Every structure is written in structure tokens, then in C-alpha cells.
Amino acid sequence: MPHSDLRLRAVGVVPGIPPGNEPDPIPLSPEDRAELVHLAQIITYKAAGSLIYAQGDTATHSFLLADGLVRISHTLADGERQIVAFHWPGDLLGLAPEGRYINAAETIGPARLYRFQRQELAAFLLQNPRIQNGFLVKATHDLRALQRQLIVLGRYDISRRLAVFLLDCAAHSCYFNAADAILTLPMSRDDIADYLGTSAETITRSLARLESEGQIERLTARRLKLSPERLSAGLTLD
Amino acid sequence: MPHSDLRLRAVGVVPGIPPGNEPDPIPLSPEDRAELVHLAQIITYKAAGSLIYAQGDTATHSFLLADGLVRISHTLADGERQIVAFHWPGDLLGLAPEGRYINAAETIGPARLYRFQRQELAAFLLQNPRIQNGFLVKATHDLRALQRQLIVLGRYDISRRLAVFLLDCAAHSCYFNAADAILTLPMSRDDIADYLGTSAETITRSLARLESEGQIERLTARRLKLSPERLSAGLTLD
């Protein structure tokens, strides 16, 4: 292959003012990327909802998502589920510090990932400070993204959580057509609800509310026409 | 000094079954620690509520908390505040990926920290893979802690959020006396509320509720006698 699609996704600061624009990835030299690819095995999932690893499994591998969308979820003893993150191409998965995965990782639609043996990867990173630095920067980005989600869950009502979420989705060009401002949601109401700390019914009602306020237009359940300016108008992030 | 108090705090998996026990820090060799100390400047704050850095400030330094307690908060445009983390000794602060601090960092009581020039630290880490690896592991721990907080905010009612929080506090021996199970809260109701995504009034009411259920006993506003088993009984985490 001429040059692989291995990359480390950077996280923008805010609900991006211009949706459809993804920030530049965290820099990795072509040589470094080649070395990583060399170390990795490519895993492909064709079906949606495939389990990449389960909560509680022995953590044998780490992953780098090349293509597709993955949800990271944690199920409580009473069956409640919280989705802790959606991972897009360029995101790292399974960097569990302990011997076991804390969360489950499942595909949403087809996906392709690079798979690394944890021990091998760890040893490799120690030998390659620049790449390890890329991983550290990536972890820092992910920390910031989680902090922002914490703010959203802690301080926003559901409509605003949803507005942030839709804008976040719109930042990924694969699901958002900037030309006509149409977002194609790849995940179910349940997934969105479990990500935003609410219920699927409330997601539906909030979408209806956003529509009545002219912030979005529901073409079908999964196809939404966004008005990015109106969506971000009510938000106070940054 | 014989051996410094520089260390990288590890994060335990759960509301620790035996409170008062802190997990072993992330390993750093004495030489590595000495090098880090050499690179750092020591900063001391005597007053509570001292500003270490403000939201939006140019990010010139990173910090490692040696002693004391620090809150990391983000204030929204409408004045709402969310506390994104409390930092204990051994935690890293100000690892902002961009040029500016996203959040503010303020002391809660007296504090002492190691301060690093960001650029210097970055260059140093590139030269010292083992130390950089320690930082990467630390970031991974922090990621996990944030994920857990996300689960708590997304799926728990306020009483249970509070139970988790109290157990977390009790994991830090400086504020928890394991002998008599007395926790001395270092922060105000407002701080707790802004951390748990609720209001100070609700914190008070939830404390009252926990007391009526025999999970805690309020000696004074800031001194609580905990029943760790009962507190963790209602929780479903892990």
C-alpha cells in the first residue's frame, strides 16, 4: 500500500464552528507509521454490533481504529449501560492499565482496526520515544474530550446535550455532508441515550423539540438536516 | 533531601473495598525521579482557593501535585461551573494539548507542587522513554477515572453519586482515619455539588438521606463517620 490510513485522531476544542472540518491528526512520521503498521495485525468486522472485546476480558491487545465507528460501553451490575465514548478512525482502544478491559468495545457498522499485542506494543513504545509521545499526546486529547463530556453531562439539559452530540457527529465528514448539512446518524436512539445519560424516549422527544425550534429538521429517523449556527447558539461551552 | 515525595498516583479500579488503602504509585526509578525533580521548580500555596492557572491562560507549565488537594474546574459562559476532577498528591495537572489551559486549577487548602516548563518537559520526556512511559500510564489511569465519573454522572442518582464520592475520598488516608472510619471533607458543599453535577442543597439533602439510612453519620458538616460496607452495598460499579 502506498501510504496506510494509520493515524492518531486529534480532538478539536469545541463544537466545531465549521462542521465537517476535522482537525489535523497528531503528527507521526511516515517511517513511524510504517513501523507501527508492521507491528500490527489488521482486523476486519463486517457486521454491526460485533464484539471487539468484552468488559472483564483479559486485556491482551490494544487497538487503533482505522475505519468505522466503535462504541465503548460499561454495563453495571443492574444492567444499566453507559456508553463512555464513541471512537472514530484514528482513536486508540483498549489501553487498559490493568490486566482486564474495564469496558466493552463493539462495532457500529463495518469496521477495520489495527491490533497490537499489549506487551509487544509496550516494549516497542519504550524503544520509540517519538511514537510513544504521539500516544501520550493522543491520551491527553482523549482526556480533554472526556472532560468535556463530563461538563455536558453535569451541566446541560438533554436538549443541549443532544445539540453538542449532533455537532460532534457533524465534525466527522464521513457521516455529515457539509454541502446540504445532512447528518446521517450511524447509531440507534438507545446508543445516543446511553451516551448522553438519558433514555431513548427522551432522545426522540428532544429531537422533536430541536425540530420545533428550527435547530434541526428530521428527514427520516436517521437523517437530519442541521442548522449548525442555531444548534450552537444555545450552547455555552468555551 | 533523602528521597523526594515526587510520585505518579495510580487509580484503583473501584470504590475500594478497603478504604484508606491507596494503590501503589506508578513505578519510577529513584534516578528518574531525581531527574524530574531536577527539572522542576517547587511552588507552594499557603491559602485555600489559590489560583494555580486560569481557564484560558496560555499554557506555559505543567504540574505534578506533591501535596495538598486541587480542583480542576470549567466555567461556562453562563456562569455554571463543573468541577472536572479533584487532584490528589501524585496527579499531573496542566497537560493541555493546545496552547491554552481549558480549565482552571485552584488549591483547596495549602498545596505544594512541582512545576515544569512545558517545552522543557516535552523535550525531556522525548529523551527519557521510561519516564514518558510513566506519564503515558498515568494518563491512562486518569482516562479510566474520568470514564468512571462519566458512568456515575450518567447512571446514578445523587445519593449514589455521593456514596461513590465519599468512598473515593476515603481512599485517601490524609482525610480518612481508617481506625474510626471518620472522613474529614476538605471541600465545600458547592465543590461537591459542582463535581457531582448537582446543587449544594441537594448534597445536603442527600447526606441527610444517607444518614437516615445508616450509611453515614454526620458529626459536623465536614466530619462524617462512614459505614463503608453499607455505602458500597447500593452501588453496582464493577
Add this chain to the structure above:
DNA sequence: CGCGGCCTTGAGCCCTATCAAGGCAAGTGG
């Protein structure tokens, strides 16, 4: 002793969870 910050308590209302039922769309087998 008095002041101010912090904590507690109360009342009313709104948002959202929950339970329940119905609609829609895509896929399957006859």
C-alpha cells in the same frame, strides 16, 4: 460580640424517567 461564609431546611414546579401502546420500515418466508 458581631459579622460573613457556609450549611440546612422548606415549598413549588419542572424536567425527565418509566411504563405502556402504537407506528414504521426493513427483512424473511411463503
Add this chain to the structure above:
DNA sequence: CCACTTGCCTTGATAGGGCTCAAGGCCGCG
């Protein structure tokens, strides 16, 4: 091609947890 099934989405009714506004109490400090 159509009936049926199944998963997902929407809508309704109701109850309750938590927010907000407001006032009063407590404690530490000057």
C-alpha cells in the same frame, strides 16, 4: 408479491427526583 415478524422509533400519561428561590441556623473568625 404479500403476510408476517422483528427491531427501532414515536407518542402518551403519570409520577417523582432534583432544581430554584427563599429564609433561617450555625460556626469560625476578627
